[in-house]
Amino acid sequence: MALINPNSYIRQFRDFEDKLSDGITAFAGNIKFVYFHTLWFGLWIAANLGLLGASYMFDKFPFGLLTMVVSLEAIFLSTFVMISQNRSAEKAEIRAQLDYETDLQAEKEIAVIMKTLIRLAEKQGVDITDLATEMDDAHHLAKREADRRTEARHKRARARR
Numbered sequence: 001m002a003l004i005n006p007n008s009y010i011r012q013f014r015d016f017e018d019k020l021s022d023g024i025t026a027f028a029g030n031i032k033f034v035y036f037h038t039l040w041f042g043l044w045i046a047a048n049l050g051l052l053g054a055s056y057m058f059d060k061f062p063f064g065l066l067t068m069v070v071s072l073e074a075i076f077l078s079t080f081v082m083i084s085q086n087r088s089a090e091k092a093e094i095r096a097q098l099d100y101e102t103d104l105q106a107e108k109e110i111a112v113i114m115k116t117l118i119r120l121a122e123k124q125g126v127d128i129t130d131l132a133t134e135m136d137d138a139h140h141l142a143k144r145e146a147d148r149r150t151e152a153r154h155k156r157a158r159a160r161r
Contacts, residue, residue, distance in 0.1 A: 004098055006091075006095045006098050009094065009098065010091050010094055010095075018087060021080050021083045021084055021087070022084060022087075024080045025080050025081055025084040028080070028081070041066070044059070044063070044066055045063065048060060048061065048063060048066075049061065114132075117131075118132065
């Protein structure tokens with residue numbers, strides 16, 4: 001069981017800019033965004049080709065203003081996406097830390113349970129050396145695996161430099 005709900009923990013640090021960025025990114029990643037732009041570009045082009053009347057023409061072919069507006073939109077959207085991705089990475093880091101803390105707490109509780117089991121077994125005269133050996137083996141295996149992963153992470157970090 002988690003010590004802290006990661007979603008609640010992360011939500012408490014969101015400010016207006018985070019909410020705005022998430023909202024824009026969510027809309028930009030939605031099919032409604034495509035529909036909106038299809039309609040917008042269609043009307044823009046139709047108006048500027050004179051299909052809606054000469055009085056609606058304001059950006060003659062090759063649509064320089066439209067090109068500039070779309071370029072600016074792309075710049076801002078890519079920035080919002082990067083901001084959102086950075087925040088997603090921060091969220092993943094927080095979740096990983098909370099997972100680690102939960103695992104550590106569970107490990108401590110298992111150690112207490114094992115000590116209690118050993119004490120009870122000793123009082124009852126039950127031999128549980130095989131169980132203790134299995135627990136030690138599992139602990140050593142987990143330690144070796146953790147060391148291997150740490151070394152692999154360090155190797156990747158050195159390779160990036």
